Amino acid sequence: xxxxxxxxxxxxxxxxxxxxxxxxxxxxxxxxxxxxxxxxxxxxxxxxxxxxxxxxxxxxxxxxxxxxxxxxxxxxxxxxxxxxxxxxxxxxxxxxxxxxxxxxxxxxxxx
Amino acid sequence: xxxxxxxxxxxxxxxxxxxxxxxxxxxxxxxxxxxxxxxxxxxxxxxxxxxxxxxxxxxxxxxxxxxxxxxxxxxxxxxxxxxxxxxxxxxxxxxxxxxxxxxxxxxxxxxxx
Numbered sequence: 001x002x003x004x005x006x007x008x009x010x011x012x013x014x015x016x017x018x019x020x021x022x023x024x025x026x027x028x029x030x031x032x033x034x035x036x037x038x039x040x041x042x043x044x045x046x047x048x049x050x051x052x053x054x055x056x057x058x059x060x061x062x063x064x065x066x067x068x069x070x071x072x073x074x075x076x077x078x079x080x081x082x083x084x085x086x087x088x089x090x091x092x093x094x095x096x097x098x099x100x101x102x103x104x105x106x107x108x109x110x111x
Numbered sequence: 112x113x114x115x116x117x118x119x120x121x122x123x124x125x126x127x128x129x130x131x132x133x134x135x136x137x138x139x140x141x142x143x144x145x146x147x148x149x150x151x152x153x154x155x156x157x158x159x160x161x162x163x164x165x166x167x168x169x170x171x172x173x174x175x176x177x178x179x180x181x182x183x184x185x186x187x188x189x190x191x192x193x194x195x196x197x198x199x200x201x202x203x204x205x206x207x208x209x210x211x212x213x214x215x216x217x218x219x220x221x222x223x224x
Contacts, residue, residue, distance in 0.1 A: 032210040043201050043215040097211050101153035
């Protein structure tokens, strides 16, 4: 069964620190990996996607993918209180449009 | 522009009512999705439309009926819902890329009384 595992947290970091969120997945055939941010009561917002091994950077966010070890991570540099949210990782289940979701990690950035 | 719009924002309906949720995107995406999300859970896929044809139905009860009138619009018709159907209903769309990344609308908060 295809699965995604995330530490549910809460992960608490001080303002200005690096927040590191991790996700492991079980399906070696997975091709694309996604990080969504979701504020309480709001819809998920796509912040990063990655499908090649290595790092992908976008502003303060860096996604890291290691297919051999089956993990994907999200680093948030210079964390701000506005980054406090639930971060959901997901991957696509092969050559179709269905995403397999983790349960999410709650991040709290403390001023 | 990565905007998906949904109406209404909030909906309260009785178990005998019929209502519809609407979703619209103008990004030229040819795949659209309906999800249901309960508190503190990830989104749960309900339906996928690809090129205006239903391609995935995740064994959703028949009281939920999707419709895709054209490539920009997606509706979800609701009838005889149960209180446990109360949730955030999300619409998403994705472009024709192998990455299949999905962009979500703001959602409709549905309460069934």
